[in-house]
Amino acid sequence: MRRWNFISGLTVILLLLLVLCGFCVWTARTLSGEINQMISGNFDTLRALRGIRLAVSRIDAQYRSSTSTGEIPRALGLYELARTDVEQHLRLVRRTSSEEPEEVKVVARLEALVRDYFTYYDEYLALGRFEGDRFKALTRNLAQSAAEITEATAVLSDMNERDVLQRRSQATAKGQRVVYAALGIALFSIGIYVWTSIRLTRAIFDPLRQLRDSIVKVSQRQFDVAVPVKSGDELAQIATTFNTMASELRAYVAETDQRVVEANRVSRAILEALPYPIYIVDDSFAVRLMNPRAEQLSAALEIPGAVPGAVRRAIDDAAAIGGELIGDDLHRAVEVALPAATGTPATFLPQVFRMAGAAGVNEGWAVLLIDVTKLRQFDLAKSKALSIIGHEVKTPVTSIRMTLHLLLEEKIGALTADQRELVQAGRDDCERLLTVLQALLELARFESGRVTMRLVPVPPGDLLAQADAMHGDYLRRLGVAIVMEPTAPTLPAVQADAIHVVRVLGNFLTNAAKYGAPDQPVTLRAELRADAFVRLSVRNRTPRPLTEAEQTKVFEPFYRREGEGSEGTGLGLTICREIAAAHSGRVGVWASGDWVDFYLDLRIVSVSQNHAAGQPTS
Amino acid sequence: MPPDNPLPDPPPAPAPRVLVVDDEASVRLGCVLALRSDGWDATGEGSSRAALERLTTRAEHYDVLVLDYAMPGLNGLELIAALDPKTRPPILLASAHADGAVACAALKLGVWDFLAKPLMPEELRRRVRRLLTRRHDAKAPGAWLARALGHCQNCAWDDALRELDTWPESERQQPAYLVTGLIHQMTEGQEPAAAAFKRAQWWPGWETQGAEIWQELARRLG
Known part of the structure; x- marks a missing residue:
């Protein structure tokens, strides 16, 4: 409908403009034809009348005015030429003059006068001399005819000029009428245009405004809106689509709300049930x-x-x-x-x-x-039980150990060779048992949180140096060299209890010496990590690379690799992990090919901690 | 020819007497045997109450006491508390698990010597010997630290501090600052304690560190 209104309005305007153009073209052509005809007719008539007057004057001047010789000129060439000229002009006047009775009458009179004029002139030229009565009578007649011809041509000229003026007035009036008609058509076109525009504006913008208002409502989560569909055009299609969309959105939101409510209910139920x-x-x-x-x-x-x-x-x-x-x-x-x-x-x-x-x-x-109250209680109870059992076992073991040491001193009596050998074997077993017991008890103390670290800012290089100083000799005795990589001077200090950290590094070093490739050095290094940690690592080659599974288990208590002896407590790396945890740090191992890398990550000292350096931290 | 009337050998000096108090018979016997084999007159006692009776009611004299901390009835510290600090002999406290509270209480009772279990015969002998030597050294001029520790053993804190103060600053050895700090800390002088610990390059976690304090003391006192 809107499209029809639009097209019909434009078509009417177009037709009106075409009519206006056609009318203007027709009017222009008509006026130009009339003006052309009028001007050419009147102009020819006026030229012919002037030609007649000139020819008559030339004849008179040649044949009647010169009386010095006393004889009328015998050469008649000019006369014949002028006569032909007058007759041609006369024919033209007859052809171009209007059919107004008055003008027709004047033209007829002019023809009669010309005819009389040349009749008199033929007779006058036949006289040969300027004398006699006949000459006088003909002279009078010729003068009168010439005057009358001049008068008649003047009358005709006036008539033609009047005709020209009259036709100009007519053309002017006609032009004005055309202007009024064109203005009328233009005004009518403007009216049609305005009417069409208003109709179109209402037809297009009202639905758009409704659509906009509805979209705003939807954006405000008011989904119960519908845009009225009044026609079948594009806007109606948009409105229909919008209504469908709003409807789907309403359904979706309702469904989502339902789901949210459901999820909320489930969450609340879980929260309440937890x-x-x-x-x-x-x-x-x-x-x-x-x-x-x-x-x-x-x-x-x-x-x-x-x-x-x-x-x-x-x-x-x-x-x-x-x-x-x-x-x-x-x-x-x-x-x-x-x-x-x-x-x-x-x-x-x-x-x-x-x-x-x-x-x-x-x-x-x-x-x-x-x-975790109960778990914590169990854990504490476990640690306590472990501690008590450990002490209960440890006490007799220590006394046995002391007894064996005393016997081996032989200050309270000499031993035979066999007795000494037996007591030495017993002492060695006792030492091993005691070492395991102590490690177990220590682990229990770490797990129960009874071990506190004295954390102070320490340069990582110092920790490596201390580890080298404390354990280097042991490794060198085993034929293993320690290569200490130079630490960057910009490496920040770490929060560390040096005694415990050196113990961890010592554990890594002795493991490297025990299980590493013979005659291969062990590298000690410190490097800054991106996550505010400094990594202290012990790196060496090993003849038996750690598998992925082994890497995940080496820090577990009592873990031993297949085929390895039972030397050591099996708790060293586990205690290392506890020491790292007490530092809020971490331990780990990487293996690549035959390289193995045990590391301890320690937190770097923040700026504020640096300012408080020297104050202990538990 | 030997002289007719040779001078008789001087009577042998009586061996120093040590009382070992431990409820574990095997440990007690081991300690006694280890000390006896080193020439000490060592006696073992399995009950802390019986030991208290020996020391108070029966007024037996001993040059050194070796006490176990964990004992039924009176524990080592309770036994020490029952003794007169001015007259009791130097004490070596042995324990398998000394936490901060034990260390703190022991120091306040004037017990500044600690031996971690398990005991080794040679270490036991060395530490007992040191206690006795310190007592002899305290009589020598210039033994400010030994005298101060003697005062500490008697819980005479002001005397100990005074003794340390008389030690010329230029000759003062570093352990003096650690002892000074510990005395100040026990007598609520936190600021001077902190200053002394700083000079001793020691940051104790009082009430939290047990064995560490004992070990540090033992290490610094030699």
């Missing part, structure tokens, strides 16, 4: 959500609706390492002291999850407090 407190907080520790267990915990701590300090500290720790804090490392467990009336202290292992938004921006934290 036996552990969960806190969901924003960056400023304001609680956004907590499950009933968390509400109970906060209430028990007499901070209803707020986050316990342990949770804030766990989030702070996670933020410090720029990520999440998850895992089952019981070293991270925190004890929450509940009011005496509420119950005994509880131990929780916080799991901190970072909640990132669409753009990766941190939008808060979810903290799950796994209740």
Whole structure:
């Protein structure tokens, strides 16, 4: 419909313009034809009348005015020529003159006068002399005829000039009429244009405005909108499409809402069913959500609706390492002291999850407090039991050892050779058993968190040097050289308890000497890692490369590689791992071909810690 | 010809007496045998209460006491606390597990010598010998540290500090600063303690480090 309106409006305008153009062309052509005919007719007539007058004057001047010779000129060439000229002009006048009766009458009179004029002239030329009565009479007649011819031509000239003026007036009037007609058609076209424009504007912009308003509503999540469809044109198609889209969107949103509600219900059910407190907080520790267990915990701590300090500290720790804090490392467990009336202290292992938004921006934290009170109690009980059992076993072992040492001193009595050999074997076994016991007890102390590190800033190069100084001789006695790579002077200091770190490096070095390729040096090196750690590593060649599976197990307690002897406690690397954990560091091993690389990563000292260098850290 | 009336040999000096108190019979016997084989007059006692009776009621004299920490009834520290610090002999405390609290309590009781178990005969002899030697050394001029440690053994902290203060600064040996710091720390003088520890290049984790304090003391005191 809108298209028909548009096309019909344009067609009417086009037709009107065509009519206007045609009318103008026709009018111009008509006027130019009339003017041309009028001008050419009148002009020919006027020229012919002037020619007649000139010819008559020439004849009179040649044959009647010169009387000095007394004889009329005998040469008649000019006369004949002028006469022919007059007759031709007369014919032209007759042909071009109008058919107005008055003009027809004047032309007839002019023809009669010309005829009389030449009749008189023929007779006059036949006289031969300017004398006699006849000559006088003919002279009078000729003068009168010439005067009358001149008068008649003048009359005809006036008539033609009047005719020209009249036709000009007519042309002017006709031109004005054409102008008025063109103006009328133009005005009519403008009217049609305005009318069409208004119709079109309403037809196009009103639906567009409705569409826009509907889109705004949809953007404001008001999906129950519909754009009216009034016709079948493109706008209607757009409106139909929009309505379909809005309808689908409404259905989708309803479905999504349903899913969200469902997911929310499931999440809430999970949160409520979980036996552990969960806190969901924003960056400023304001609680956004907590499950009933968390509400109970906060209430028990007499901070209803707020986050316990342990949770804030766990989030702070996670933020410090720029990520999440998850895992089952019981070293991270925190004890929450509940009011005496509420119950005994509880131990929780916080799991901190970072909640990132669409753009990766941190939008808060979810903290799950796994209740490890019992696990911790079991762990402590295990450590305690291990400790007690260890001591119970260790005590007699140490006394046996002391006894054997005393016997071997032979200060309280001499031994036979066989007795000495037997006692020596017993002492060696005793030493080995005691070493294992001590390692087990030490591991138990580490696991129970009873070992604290005295962390102070130490240059990594010093740690390598100390390890070399303490263990170099032992390796050299085994024929193994230590190559210490120079450390970069810009290498930052690390937080370390030097005694324990040197012990770890010593363990790596002695392992390298024991299990490495003979006559191959061991390399000690320190390098900066990108993640704020310095890596201290011991690198050497080995005749039996570590497999992938072995690399994952070497730090486990009592792990021994197949085919290896039972020397050592099997706990050395496990204790190294505990020492690393007590430094908030890490240990690991890489193997590539026959190269093996044991490393200890220690945290570098921050600027603020550097300023406080010299102060111990536990 | 031998002289007719040779001078008689001087009576042998009585062997120093050591009382070993340990509830573990085998350890006790080992210690006693190790010390006896070194010329000590060593006696073993398996009960801390019986040992207390020997030292107080029966007023038996000993030059050195070797005490186990973990014992039923009175433990080593409780036994020490029951003795008069001014008259008791020097004490060597032996333990398999000394934590910070034990070390702190022992130092406050004037026990500055510790031996980690398991015991080795030679180390036991050396440490007992050192205790006795220190007592003899304390009489010599210039033995400020030995005298100060003697005062510490008697819990006479002011006397110990005064003794250390009389030690000329130019001759003062580094262990003096460690001892000074520990005395200040026990007597609530935290600032002078910190200053002394700084000079001793020692940053103790008081109440947290046990064996480390003992080891450091033993190492620095020789």
